Amino acid sequence: MNILVNDEAREVTAATLAALVDELGLKGARIATAVDGDFVPASRRSHLTIAEGMKIEIVAPMQGG
Amino acid sequence: MKFYGTALSSPLMLGTAQYPSPDILASAVKAAQAGVITVSLRRESAGQKAGQAFWSLIRELEVPVLPNTAGCHTVKEAVTTAHMAREVFETDWVKLEVIGEADTLQPDVFGLVEAARILTSEGFRVFPYTTEDLVVAEKLLAAGCEVLMPWGAPIGSGKGLNNVFGLRALRAHFPDVPLVVDAGIGVPSHAAQAMELGYDAVLINTAVAKAGDPVAMARAFSLAVEAGALAYKADPMAERDMAAPSTPLLGKPVLA
Numbered sequence: 001m002n003i004l005v006n007d008e009a010r011e012v013t014a015a016t017l018a019a020l021v022d023e024l025g026l027k028g029a030r031i032a033t034a035v036d037g038d039f040v041p042a043s044r045r046s047h048l049t050i051a052e053g054m055k056i057e058i059v060a061p062m063q064g065g
Numbered sequence: 066m067k068f069y070g071t072a073l074s075s076p077l078m079l080g081t082a083q084y085p086s087p088d089i090l091a092s093a094v095k096a097a098q099a100g101v102i103t104v105s106l107r108r109e110s111a112g113q114k115a116g117q118a119f120w121s122l123i124r125e126l127e128v129p130v131l132p133n134t135a136g137c138h139t140v141k142e143a144v145t146t147a148h149m150a151r152e153v154f155e156t157d158w159v160k161l162e163v164i165g166e167a168d169t170l171q172p173d174v175f176g177l178v179e180a181a182r183i184l185t186s187e188g189f190r191v192f193p194y195t196t197e198d199l200v201v202a203e204k205l206l207a208a209g210c211e212v213l214m215p216w217g218a219p220i221g222s223g224k225g226l227n228n229v230f231g232l233r234a235l236r237a238h239f240p241d242v243p244l245v246v247d248a249g250i251g252v253p254s255h256a257a258q259a260m261e262l263g264y265d266a267v268l269i270n271t272a273v274a275k276a277g278d279p280v281a282m283a284r285a286f287s288l289a290v291e292a293g294a295l296a297y298k299a300d301p302m303a304e305r306d307m308a309a310p311s312t313p314l315l316g317k318p319v320l321a
Contacts, residue, residue, distance in 0.1 A: 061116045
């Protein structure tokens, strides 16, 4: 499956967003996710099926003003 | 003054961006005795995991965090970012920024009011980054905000309080609303001035982070905020146009 993760093209095998987070080595990490511009809470990641061309954003705490 | 029911240990809110190193950031937060630190969300790289290291650092500081929606230019972006921040930082506090103009980074106050209405209805405690406009302030309060954060000057400009009259008017119109000068403060005297106007807090980032010695500057801001707050409570003298001698004239010898 070809998708965009944080604007980077990736070929992934994960079937769900939860599996994708695992595949990227971010299991248990302090992150939040959005798919095609919409927030997907952690509790819904395992119900979200990855589809071709999806745009996924994964964010984490960062310095801010 | 309480912010959504919470009394802060200090009226100095400190941003966490642009420090020379994580160690200097941590030392600056301690030197400032910051009551709140602001944080943000950015893309996490699977390889570097920079966000996870930053998360550990801020947890160790044990200072309440205020996540921002910095860089958001639309209501949708800001609202989605707030949702993500609530999950990541486990707080319903959000410093709401909806930026309207790239050069001045001034808020899009129309989008701000709309985003604030959505977020407050969803249980967020919104700290809106706004201008000193009274009408916008009214609308933000009507939208459910219980704190206002007018700018002093454009973000990162260090120009201080560009419209003292406007900030004073805001204070006078909303005596019971917690007010924070957010953005534009460059040196401790600007922060002291905001506190002397009766503001409840100031939010500073670049002025500390970009100082030659951020830790010393953090301490300087801490002292300035304390001095300004004390001065406001002490009820400053009224300004006048003409001189008035402070030394009594009575009893002055005639020597001419």
